[in-house]
Amino acid sequence: NTSVGSNFIQNEINDDLKNGYYPEGVHTRFPPEPNGYLHIGHAKSICLNFGLAKNNGGICNLRFDDTNPVKEDVEYVDSIQEDIKWLGFSWDDRMFFASDYFGKLYDYAVELIKKGLAYVDDLTAEEIRSYRGTLTEPGKESPYRNRSVEENLELFQKMKAGEFGDGEKVLRAKIDMAAPNIVMRDPVIYRIAHVSHHRTGDEWCIYPMYDFAHPLSDAIEEITHSVCTLEFEDHRPFYDWLLDALGFKVGARPRQIEFARLNLTNTVTSKRKLRQLVEEGYVSGWDDPRMPTISGLRRRGYTPNSLRTFCEEIGVAKANSLVDVAMLEHCVRDDLNKNADRIMAVLHPLKVVITNYPEGQKEFMVADNNPNTSAHRYVPFFRELYIEQEDFMEDAPKKFFRLKPEGEVRLKHGYIIKCEEVIKDEAGNVVELHCTYDPESKTGGATANRKVKGTIHWVSAEDAIEAEVRLYDYLIETDENGEVPADFLAAVNKKSLEVVEHALIEPSASFTAVGTHYQFLRTGYFVVDKDTTPEKLVFNRVVGLKDSWAK
Template structure:
């Protein structure tokens, strides 16, 4: 378990402190992270993971991982596996406390029977559309179902027959009997069980009725002796139902779970709806759930984000009671800040043009020391030879006065190497520059007689000798407009057509030849990059993680 996770004071911790002060939860604090296995987790779930596991850690308590697998029509073992991988990658462990709502299907059925026996639930034959019509509006009360007055005996018989598979999907539901005139629409006789003749990924064909989330969740919490059910703000209106179920079934108010809601994470330029992320995957707009443009934890991991940076981001944004939109630049700042400490520096040329140093001996190759990280004594050695590559954008044939890179008759310093001067350029038939000829000052490298000569421009480069070809994938935001996020109905029209640019003929220094997928580097003057899982020993692929410019740091000043 990582240290110092989400330890900043917040209203959730204040509420727990008050509960403990009042003598509640004497056996200790127990939280849970309850994902639905119907898709991959995204960075909004990372915030919830940090809050739930971090709160348990703060109070020396426990946190469970529990899958809310109550809707088999949308669930898959693939999602179960990915969720476990994501939580572990973020640095958290549930030990032996991994559970499923389906573990409790027998108990949940018994709880439903008990509600019927207490006159607090009934079987209803209205269709889904009719239930919506009967529910009323925010300004008008609902209308009672004509089946609301069924006897306890009839309801018990019908509910058993629902379980036994006598009825078709949608033919009947079990509803809580609360108040059709309640100001909170959630309390107007909500559905708590529905019929679904669907095979479940864990229970198979045993069940053809499944509990609704609002019924299964509080009771699963109670079964597991959860003390605080920490969830996002959209469940605030559901809290009265949460409490009603626990009270109606006789759970002790001093030990039963308490629901607390926090604001969900919304990020500019990001899609934060699991349903819409699924639409992107199934529609082929991205390559999969782990596409590096996706805000999924697996996508961020593949792109090169670190778990430390995500945890730090979740801690910095804090725990709020009201929804807001967080600037994605803040997340990128956290990633950049972490990678600056851990990523080795290398040189890579993304848009290469060849430079021939005409007075450098043909066939000669020397290895020059280069730093791996600032303030580190470790070094690597990069080959230098007569022919090198530089960025095409680092040369201008007709340059403005303040262009301090390479130009005709101009001088630049090559990082870790020599000062060179442009003497000539060679163009193809179309007028494109295909080669730049230069001379070098042999005494200008480190330790040489002219090493201290003042030159305004310093360029990165890669020698042809031993260099590696690489594909580099440059990623931009999925959404063009930072305000066009998940609530937009036709969000596909807001997708950024330039969210992925692939560069095919990049050149990278040979020190990365045997690096494993996931290895992160800072390309000098370019940004932070990560070796993608598509890489092979013969074909390197890099993902751009984040650039060097830190707009968030500037905003903070």
């Protein structure tokens, strides 16, 4: 069991089951609208819905909420399935499309009309808005509100037959224009849109509104608990009104339960805004490794396990809050710390020549892949090496325990070396170091236990492979609270991508598969990017080594 087992939604489910409701068991659904790629907020909803079903021995449907043809596309239908599977969840044969219910939804609308609970309205969208009233003022009834059932049936039929243009008429539920909850002031339930749908083509020119389609899709699928985000709380009375009106009984019909949506510091979690970042070229696509989309996180090197752990750890609450993105990073760091193989990689190379190491000689150092296993590899050692530029300092302060003139340092998995000479170019830049090594200082040697303060990583000049390494920073800059400003485009971090074109990597990583994770010793966690070709390896930095998450 996960922590999903003990949240307020589970408590509600327990109460329902105790009351004898839902004898067939718990049935949830994840209902994405296929109008964009899934993001980290959706991951929370996926883990919650599939998790609740699993913890209660129930089932969870995948339902595409595709009732708004204008913004929807099959590209998204495909990416959403891929992302959910990758996260580790399966819906078996329970994939549905709300558009498959268009016929049934139409019949339900007709039933409402026959009951005198819906009417065709000729007011324009703007008039409807102004008639709706405000929080402090009741709404005004439409002059078309009291059409007869017969007239409504005929007009609705004509709407369906395409006899009216977009916006000329709508179908509204007939509830109460003075209701304190504005959602209950005769909400629109059908509108005319002469637009092709990605599944139903031109079969329909009227489309149901979300508030009408969603509860009924839930009821048609025999969902028991319809979990959604807090902004739908005001819509729950209509959810219940509609099911009441159509004769679905409490205890057998679905009920809506709201939870707080995930908000993350430094992160945009709205498909609309993410689309803007893609379409206006701020990022390379929906799967840009800086994007909080599931495909972006995957490419960045996040693991399914780390995202599921994150969703468990943040829990499920009834009040909105802002989660520190450092916690998300903590989850992937933790996972990769346990599971990623270690290798050595030098991002900004400085050449080192070991002057007393025999020319042409090569030996192989034994290096452990991961402290949690006994697996190891052999790393070639050669007279000419590269170390990290920042691991050498000419005028080093006392506390600098890496390499300095006359100083000693241990090469990880190798020997102790001493810096004898600093070679500079005409401009005075350090271009090469001449060092000597202590031949007895490697593991098993006579001076192996000699204490030197620093240990640095390195690669053999002859064997290292070149790679491009992409270093990322937050896409959105924020104040110290981490909240994304309303004008988020103005807060896009122009330095969120730094490309290191000629990093040098230990040869054990050649021919590695796209998606393979490594810890580059002392540098961070990295993953092989899909831009890798047989000629060139490309790595993304997932996260650095240092954890800034404090519980």
